[in-house]
Amino acid sequence: xxxxxxxxxxxxxxxxxxxxxxxxxxxxxxxxxxxxxxxxxxxxxxxxxxxxxxxxxxxxxxxxxxxxxxxxxxxxxxxxxxxxxxxxxxxxxxxxxxxxxxxxxxxxxxxxxxxxxxxxxxxxxxxxxxxxxxxxxxxxxxxxxxxxxxxxxxxxxxxxxxxxxxxxxxxx
Numbered sequence: 001x002x003x004x005x006x007x008x009x010x011x012x013x014x015x016x017x018x019x020x021x022x023x024x025x026x027x028x029x030x031x032x033x034x035x036x037x038x039x040x041x042x043x044x045x046x047x048x049x050x051x052x053x054x055x056x057x058x059x060x061x062x063x064x065x066x067x068x069x070x071x072x073x074x075x076x077x078x079x080x081x082x083x084x085x086x087x088x089x090x091x092x093x094x095x096x097x098x099x100x101x102x103x104x105x106x107x108x109x110x111x112x113x114x115x116x117x118x119x120x121x122x123x124x125x126x127x128x129x130x131x132x133x134x135x136x137x138x139x140x141x142x143x144x145x146x147x148x149x150x151x152x153x154x155x156x157x158x159x160x161x162x163x164x165x166x167x168x169x170x171x172x
Contacts, residue, residue, distance in 0.1 A: 017088075018086050019086070019092065020085070020148075020150045022152045022153070023141075023156050024082050025158070027080065051081060053071045053081075053098050053100045054098060057090045057095070058094075060097065062113065062114065069090075071083035072085055093143060095141065095142050095143070096140070098138040098141075099116070100138075116135050135161040
């Protein structure tokens, strides 16, 4: 009888607030992030300090005009990236999709699809791969913030998507 008289306090859960993300890339031998050819059939990862990762929380559709957030690489070594930044207005747990470079996001097409914008100038040679020709897409990942609103995701794996390199021919 006492239980039926007791009052349970119902507090609305905080659904959206600032969440600080730290996303660490995995050692991914097959992809090698942005790569540099060592000319001996080996490659060296070439993440740069300041590289940007676009993240999307929720559905990506024709109304998606910008990424949910953009994280910057703060790691000073080439082999792995550690992206960090604050994302506003999202729930404290969920799933996110991501890709790099963040600047390649295409804000929407007439048919309602969302895509990427490849570099207008591509300069690959037989010895190098131009990272402007590349888009790295990460596996979807789950996240949960701690009491301070901090999320740390370790071991993010990427798949490389290549563009078709433009070729200019001279002469007849």
